[in-house]
Amino acid sequence: MTDYVWISTNVYGGLPGGAVLGGHDSDQDPIYVGRAYHNGEMLPAKVVPNKQQAYVAWGGQEISKHDFEVLTGDHFSWVPASGGEVPPFALRVGQTADGEALFVGRGYFQGSLTPGKVHPSHQCLYIPYGGEEHRLEAYEVLVQPEVWVSSSSGRGIVPGTVVGGHDCDGSQIFVGRAYHEGDMLPAKVIPSKGCAYVPYGGGEVVKHDYELLAGYGYGWVHDSHGNVPGNAVLAGRTSDGEPLFIGRAHHHGSLTPGKIHQSHHCLYIPFGGEEVRLDHYEVLVKA
Structure with missing residues (x-):
């Protein structure tokens, strides 16, 4: 059973109803779960409505995206994992240019709880923060529990x-x-x-x-x-x-x-x- 929808929007659009909360910025601004295309890849994104910004982690950098999708729905959970592992029923969000599946994870970093991409073959979570792509070994993974x-x-x-x-x-x-x-x-x-x-x-x-x-x-x-x-x-x-x-x-x-x-x-x-x-x-x- 799936009960979620990806809603297309941009940095000037309003946050759709039922948007899935992913964490918070270091100044406590809420961050929502999104995804966006970049260089032929569909990547998990952090969406920060109060700043009218969305970001993906790619190539060592935090990259701003104008157009993206926001995840909406119910009955999600965050499950601890590490080392590139994902639990059963993790939400597949996108993939790399060569077809590897990417999942939504989140981790604590410098006072934030920031979502990003779990890259199994790299054995880590990458988050976009402070202009850079940061690697985290331990994290939580978004799963659809039902x-x-x-x-x-x-x-x-x-x-x-x-x-x-x-x-x-x-x-x-x-x-x-x-x-x-x-x-x-x-x-x-x-x-x-x-x-x-x-x-x-x-x-x-x-x-x-x-x-x-x-x-x-x-x-x-x-x-x-x-x-x-x-x-x-x-x-x-x-x-x-x-x-x-x-x-x-x-x-x-x-x-x-x-x-x-x-x-x-x-x-x-x-x-x-x-x-x-x-x-x-x-x-x-x-x-």
């Missing part, structure tokens, strides 16, 4: 897959979703059993085709009786369009994820061949 990975892709349990709980025998359970009878349903995925399960029509239904939720910036909060907070993760819908959210609860020694069905005022979990109704639960939220 990604659904198909089980048929062969990727299996990738780094960052969201843990949902554990079965009564101690097996780890991951958060997933699957189609059944026209509904997209939250699912419990148990790799040791090679399948997923959804609650439907009073039963626990086995699914061999499903998606796993992967990413960063998630948490669990307590709720009950079909209620969910505003930042709850939307996982699917019923065939008539009602949204379904991801919940989990303790049951017979397990901590099992399932579907929060608001009009039914409860959480349903798949367990022991049945669809089990629970009034009190935790909700998966975007932190």
Whole structure:
């Protein structure tokens, strides 16, 4: 899932709504995430609206750009990394002239928190600052935390897959979703059993085709009786369009994820061949 857009603008244009904050200048002016072309390369950029400036790091220099794009959207996180590494689901922003992927990173430098380009083959982050291109070994990388990975892709349990709980025998359970009878349903995925399960029509239904939720910036909060907070993760819908959210609860020694069905005022979990109704639960939220 992607929920972001690059908006074309220039140094005299207004900052678009939903612009992604990247950090701050040494005088505390906010810096936003952008990108711009330079010498045949699409490069991450720092956009400083209060100064009507945007800059990229290239060839040892901090280069001013008049025209650029600003990243807009929600549900981003910054994940620590170093040495040119990027975590799973890092946001690819551009590429070098010879096709190497570049990612958005940020690092602290002389009182600023400045975004720039993670250049994996150079094993570092480069930031534009004070007229120069500065190399940083440790940094944070911008990631889009909500990604659904198909089980048929062969990727299996990738780094960052969201843990949902554990079965009564101690097996780890991951958060997933699957189609059944026209509904997209939250699912419990148990790799040791090679399948997923959804609650439907009073039963626990086995699914061999499903998606796993992967990413960063998630948490669990307590709720009950079909209620969910505003930042709850939307996982699917019923065939008539009602949204379904991801919940989990303790049951017979397990901590099992399932579907929060608001009009039914409860959480349903798949367990022991049945669809089990629970009034009190935790909700998966975007932190």
